[in-house]
Amino acid sequence: MLALNVQNLSCQRGYNRLFEELSFTANSGDLLRITGINGSGKTSLLKILAGLSDSQKGQIMLGENLVKSPKYQQEVFYLGHLSALSGQLNCLENLEFLTGLNSATASPLLLEALDKIGLKGYQNEYCSKLSAGQKRRVILAGLFASKAKIWLLDEPFTALDRDGISLVEACIKTHCQQGGICIFTTHQASNLPNQKTLAL
Amino acid sequence: MNIYAKTLKRDLQIAIRNPSSVLNPLLFFVISVSLFPLAISPEATTLTQIAAGIIWVACMLAVLLSLNALFHYDFENGVLEQMVISHHNLPLLILAKITAHWLLTGIPIILLSPILGSFLLLDTPAIQILMLTLLLATPSLSLIGSIGASLIVGIKNSGMLLALLILPLYIPILIFASSAVSQAQFGLEITGQLYFLATILVLSLISAPFVSSIALKISLE
Numbered sequence: 001m002l003a004l005n006v007q008n009l010s011c012q013r014g015y016n017r018l019f020e021e022l023s024f025t026a027n028s029g030d031l032l033r034i035t036g037i038n039g040s041g042k043t044s045l046l047k048i049l050a051g052l053s054d055s056q057k058g059q060i061m062l063g064e065n066l067v068k069s070p071k072y073q074q075e076v077f078y079l080g081h082l083s084a085l086s087g088q089l090n091c092l093e094n095l096e097f098l099t100g101l102n103s104a105t106a107s108p109l110l111l112e113a114l115d116k117i118g119l120k121g122y123q124n125e126y127c128s129k130l131s132a133g134q135k136r137r138v139i140l141a142g143l144f145a146s147k148a149k150i151w152l153l154d155e156p157f158t159a160l161d162r163d164g165i166s167l168v169e170a171c172i173k174t175h176c177q178q179g180g181i182c183i184f185t186t187h188q189a190s191n192l193p194n195q196k197t198l199a200l
Numbered sequence: 201m202n203i204y205a206k207t208l209k210r211d212l213q214i215a216i217r218n219p220s221s222v223l224n225p226l227l228f229f230v231i232s233v234s235l236f237p238l239a240i241s242p243e244a245t246t247l248t249q250i251a252a253g254i255i256w257v258a259c260m261l262a263v264l265l266s267l268n269a270l271f272h273y274d275f276e277n278g279v280l281e282q283m284v285i286s287h288h289n290l291p292l293l294i295l296a297k298i299t300a301h302w303l304l305t306g307i308p309i310i311l312l313s314p315i316l317g318s319f320l321l322l323d324t325p326a327i328q329i330l331m332l333t334l335l336l337a338t339p340s341l342s343l344i345g346s347i348g349a350s351l352i353v354g355i356k357n358s359g360m361l362l363a364l365l366i367l368p369l370y371i372p373i374l375i376f377a378s379s380a381v382s383q384a385q386f387g388l389e390i391t392g393q394l395y396f397l398a399t400i401l402v403l404s405l406i407s408a409p410f411v412s413s414i415a416l417k418i419s420l421e
Binding site: 050071083086098 | 203207210213218273277278279281282283284285287288420421
């Protein structure tokens with residue numbers, strides 16, 4: 001049973017106060033969608049939750065582990081705006097390294113994930129040769145193959161076609177049904193059931 | 201294979217597939233050294249006197265040239281972000297990257313130095329000392345350089361800033377290394393200089409990965 005507990009979080013960027021005294025809890029199986037206009041701090045919130053930046057105030061705990069502690073970080077997979085892929089490596093090499101940073105995942109599992117995301121036969125293709133949507137699919141394959149329980153997805157549907165979006169939605173659904181937590185932002189309409197919303 | 205070995209392997213793989221990034225600094229090293237005999241004097245008395253200094257200055261500038269790429273590409277594509285939020289030890293991950301950098305710039309420079317040394321008419325014992333100083337000090341150049349590279353990550357056109365940050369820290373290495381070679385040419389004792397170079401290596405080995413990891417976290421905020 002997981003419980004991500006956020007208390008009194010505040011964040012300031014430049015002269016802008018993005019959010020103040022933000023508190024929420026996400027438990028196993030929760031699907032949380034962060035909404036807000038451009039510049040309202042959605043990405044900043046996800047980055048703080050991922051342990052990438054500091055908040056001015058507040059506390060983030062997963063069970064008894066504070067954010068940035070190894071036990072917390074092990075459970076988190078953060079998908080940002082950047083592709084996190086090197087053009088000089090092929091899909092499989094990129095995924096092996098990327099999932100290795102999180103939790104070592106065996107190559108057969110990665111191939112299976114590539115297969116599932118619709119990139120069967122692409123494992124030896126250099127990532128510089130892929131389209132934006134395909135790159136997105138590669139990193140999503142890494143997400144699906146990882147053992148992380150908490151998914152922090154910043155605009156996961158960007159550059160994906162309609163099939164891709166429904167694939168990702170299906171995976172998010174299964175992840176939550178299996179007791180994971182997913183926190184995501186998107187400007188697109190999403191058909192995910194049982195989603196909670198957090199407005200910034 | 202653990203993640204630190206994987207990081208090292210990954211960096212070497214990327215460099216081999218993108219050889220220009222590795223070859224540019226080495227070419228700069230060879231070309232700049234080989235211009236000196238043409239410009240100053242091809243006479244043995246002049247050249248042997250300045251050879252060690254020339255090779256060491258060129259080596260430093262070549263390393264400086266290569267440092268920009270240490271974190272730049274991984275910052276741009278977001279891999280650095282993933283490294284920072286990983287539960288693995290960030291200083292060790294950085295140390296793996298620094299090791300790859302040394303294998304790709306330090307080792308080739310050491311291997312090229314006898315050729316360039318004989319080009320500048322250094323005799324064999326002096327060349328051996330030159331190689332020894334390079335072996336002791338090029339790892340320090342990569343380690344100290346990583347601090348500068350992590351501070352400037354994400355800043356555009358930062359080549360000059362990197363030089364300003366890093367060159368002052370390189371000066372002690374330059375002084376001890378080139379004086380070791382020139383003293384050896386006169387048959388003088390050089391253990392003092394070598395001990396200093398070794399001390400700098402140990403100090404930078406235990407501090408640079410930590411300082412770089414803190415600087416990277418700040419740069420990624």
